Amino acid sequence: xxxxxxxxxxxxxxxxxxxxxxxxxxxxxxxxxxxxxxxxxxxxxxxxxxxxxxxxxxxxxxxxxxxxxxxxxxxxxxxxxxxxxxxxxxxxxxxxxxx
Numbered sequence: 001x002x003x004x005x006x007x008x009x010x011x012x013x014x015x016x017x018x019x020x021x022x023x024x025x026x027x028x029x030x031x032x033x034x035x036x037x038x039x040x041x042x043x044x045x046x047x048x049x050x051x052x053x054x055x056x057x058x059x060x061x062x063x064x065x066x067x068x069x070x071x072x073x074x075x076x077x078x079x080x081x082x083x084x085x086x087x088x089x090x091x092x093x094x095x096x097x098x099x
Contacts, residue, residue, distance in 0.1 A: 022053030029061075039069045040090065046097075060096055067091040 008015045018024055031045040042065060049060040071086040 018051075022051060025050040025052075034065070040067055041069065042067045061098060062094055062096055064092065064094040 004010065006013055006015060008019075010016060014024070027048040027050060029046045029048060031043055034042045034044050036042070045064045045066065047062055047064065049062050051058045051060070066089060068087065068089045070088070071083070073085060074083045075081070
């Protein structure tokens with residue numbers, strides 16, 4: 001699924017849209033944790049995609065649903081050492097909320 005989205009022959013691919021043509025910035029507006037099932041966590045993020053090209057700047061309101069998992073971080077109370085953070089995104093979906 002990721003490969004299809006990123007394929008340069010896909011006109012909606014970020015590579016096809018922005019490579020050498022412009023830039024995209026993401027401005028986070030708000031977020032809300034939506035659910036936790038076992039070790040899977042989900043969060044909904046509302047953001048603004050700001051696309052700057054030679055034609056101008058376009059601001060697009062968007063929403064992303066991100067599902068992820070992570071390992072608990074353990075702290076050694078004597079040394080302060082911590083276990084490494086293991087954070088993995090397992091699913092990502094985004095949609096435009098209009099312009």
